[in-house]
Amino acid sequence: MSVRPSDFPPPWSPSDAVAQPTDPVDERIEVGFLIVGAGPAGLAAAIRLGQLMEEDPATAGRLGEVPVAVLEKGKAPGSHLLSGAVVNPRGLQRLFKGRKRIDELPFYGPVHAESVLFLTKSRAVRIPTPPTMANHRNFVASLSQLGRFLAEEAEGLGVTILPETSAERLLVDGGRVVGVRTGDRGRGRSGEELSNFEPGSDIAARVTILAEGTQGHLTGAAFEQFGLRGENPQVWALAVKEVWKVAKPLDRVVHTMGWPLRAGRKFREFGGSFIYPMGDDMVTIGMVVGLDYRDAELSVHDLLQELKTHPRVRRILEGGERVQWGAKTIPEGGFVALPKRFHAPGLLLCGDGVGLVNVPALKGIHYAIESGRLAAEAAWRTLERGTSAREALATYDAALRDSFVWRDLREVRNMRQAFGRGFYLGGALAGAMTATKGRFPPGDTRTERDADQSLIRTDRAESYPAADGQLVFDKLSSVFASGNRTRDDQPNHIRIQTKVPRELAEMWSRMCPAQVYEVGESDGDGTVQLKLAPSNCVQCGAITAKGGRLTPPEGGSGPEYTLT
Amino acid sequence: MKVAVCVKAVPDAAGGRRLDPATKRLDRSGELAISDFDTYAVEEALKLREAAGEGEVVVVSMGPDRAMDALRKALAMGADRAVLVTDSALEGADALGTARALAGALEKEGADLVLFGQQSADGLGACLWAAVADRLRLPVVSQVSELTVGDGSLTGKRQTEFGYDTIRAPLPAVVAVSDAINTPRYPSLKGIMGAKKKPQETLTADDVGGAAESGTSVVELSPPPPRGEARKLEDDGSAAEAIVEFLVEKRLV
Secondary structure, X not given: OOOOHHHOOOOOOHHHHEEOOOOOHHHOXXXXXXXXOOOHHHHHHHHHHHHHHHHOHHHHHHHOOOOEEEEOOOOOOOOOOOOOOEEOOHHHHHHOOOOOOHHHOOOOOEXXXXXXXXXXXXXXXXXXXXXXXXXXXXXXXXXXXXXXXXXXXXXXXXXXXXXXXXXXXXXXXXXXXXXXXXXXXXXXXXXXXXXXXXXXXXXXXXXXXXXXXXXXXXXXXHXXXXXXXXXXXXXXXXXXXXXXXXXXXXXXXXXEEEOOOXXXXXXXXXXXXEEEEEOOOEEEEEEEEEOOOOEOOOOHHHHHHHHHOOHHXXXXXXXXXXXXXXXXXXXXXXXHHOOOXXXXXXXXXXHHHHOOOEOOOOEOHHHHXXXXXXXXXXXXXXXXXXXXXXXXXXXXXHHHHOOHHHHHHHHOOOHHHHHHHOHHHHXXXXXXXXXXXXXXXXXXXXXXXXXXXXXEOXXXXXXXXXXXXXXXXXXXXXXXXXXXXXXXXXXXXXXXXXXXXXXXXXXXXXXXXOOOEEEEEEOOOOEEEEEEOHHHOOOOOHHHHOOOEEOOOOOOOOOOOOOO | OEEEEEOOEEEOHHXXXXXXXXXXXXXXXXXXXXXXXXHHHHHHHHHHHHHHOOOEEEEEEEOOOOHHHHHHHHHHHOOOEXXXXXXXXXXXXXXXXXXXXXXXXXXXXXXXXXXXXXXXXXXXXXXXXXXXXXXXXXXXXXXXXEEEEEOOEEEEEEEEOOEEEEEEEEOOEEEEEOOOOOOOXXXXXXXHHHHOOOOEEEXXXXXXXXXXXXXXXXXXXXXXXXXXXXXXXXXXXOHHHHHXXXXXXXXXX
């Protein structure tokens, strides 16, 4: 009997993340606009609000002592940001129009040349760059560094950034979002209060903007609470990447397809790798695989290690040294998986959290920024006299549907789903879609949830290379290289069934790049005990796609990325 | 009662700390964070202020101007204000130079008690409190894991290799606390939000009596020697025995 992860749902319900305010009114923290997540979407919203405050100080004065606050669960802005990244500058240009030039942004420079390679185990064949992937006029960046830059810009405009603070519950009162409750800090393993216990707080705001990024904790809850889910479920890919100091500069942006992924339709292995130069002395290399894969032995971390042993790739890294590692999921459902609406009473939703990612172009940062900017303008409209809050927030949906974000995503609407039909047929369909700007094939393809894919098992783990600490690394040393210093005596933040079929436990343990899951003792009835090491977690979100549920751990936990 | 806490902004450990071969100094270009050891001293100062029901806690530091961001964590925890001595003339100061600058700032403060963490998280020197106490001609107690203050004196339980010394000293005094003394609190949200508005003062070298010549200079850097040959045991059920055997053989147990 084949096992599906979704047959073992996590002991968690979206309503766990929704509550009414509980703090007495005089203890509640009041802010004007509250943004959850200091990523490109949230910080763009913060910066735009800051600009509007600067332009109209009289109106800004009505927002109180803390007009704009941004909650960030990571140690600092940028700590949890990870992307390729080749950035389309359009979003930033619109955000900083007349205020900043491109050469004032923290980019590693424009893309001068690019190659797309089709790999076999020992060979690399250059193939023409698909038009959707062309990167002329785009820029290489570290999203983590870009995030820190945007956070400083926002602070300079009077925005309050609150790092090490997780948003644990969406506060809903009378059918309207009124703010969020932040997570407690200083709890012990079984939830007990330690001597330094610091309870979370209710933060009340006139508008809450969720910009939580991939697998947003409150975003998912808001979808359920307000019936926002689109017709197709969201699907994700898992990306694992490393940053290397290298001996010789890489002169181009490289993408690879093919090996070590397999083309057979039954495997459902959609993905590839990216290798980008970061100036003359650094290179970032990452592997991305759709989480609708089926093989219980598939490990994106180990596939990345395997990729580095390819002669063509090894040459790039030779004489270098790995300086950072990280992992994150990417929403890949595209246009057909977008929610029905991007707002609810008191609430606006942006960025990766709602799935604004263009999969064939491998881009989403400029959409996140544009959606954040538009959300800020809608939020600001609630201050206009004569406009109801409901009307003001609805302008966000209209603006988003009228933006380049919408046009771009519509053109590539079914691309990702096509690859579920196997690599070659999917590729042909994707080509046809590009040529017809999304008009062919007609009709929208159904998406199956990642967790609905039944598991198979092959012996692919045998080909994963052994760690040598030079080129190939194991998971634990990689978690260390993410800067993760999570306190290991805090409560488990992962909701998951722990008595499951062996195949499922093995899939989770292989899938997780941070070695959070381990297959434990056999129960004698075909199931095993799943053992967890939650403090290893780098909050990539893969477990939520594949049958468990990630919730935010204590604020300040998790990776401390600086170059990813 | 007025308590001064000396803290250091150190390069964040997450990115890995690096010595710059060109300057022979620690690379401080990345993010700075308040040294973990110092948060115990801040916590202890806050506890003393809370127990007394009055008083002031001021954090004092020397470092690049960006260090003020790191000091803000102490303000978010509850310290009342921050003083940062920052001057290019003080760059690369050794313990002696740093002690002079800090002592200069502390003299202006005239605190009843000066607290230190046991050591910095980057240099691991564990000597600055002694040097500062010497310059201020104040008594010093180190490695304190329990502290009570009252009636113009302090009593510190000092952790030693074989037990505890209980030491009494008249105030004002310098105390270096161990990381066993308390559990530092998390800054509350209100604390973090209020930190920026608390008084933050910067002083130049001239304000604290001029930059001192360092008494030491770094001659050479070399990487730590390799760990030597390691034996790796795969556990097939007999690993525990093999480890015990090894320890017995080396006369370690």
